[in-house]
């Protein structure tokens with residue numbers, strides 16, 4: 001298999017930020033953005049919405 005596709009903006013996600021599952025490049029993934037203290041945006045991708053929810057909930061709980 002040789003897919004050789006590049007994303008236009010150079011942002012791509014290989015693993016779920018919550019559980020570490022490998023993400024398929026041909027499937028839609030929920031993405032979440034968050035702003036660091038310095039104001040830089042970072043992006044996280046997840047294998048499904050429940051993973052995204054538990055991840056963002058854990059971030060909220062840290063505050």
Ligand SMILES: [Zn+2]
Pocket residue numbers: 016017018019020021046047048051
């Ligand atoms: Zn996950």
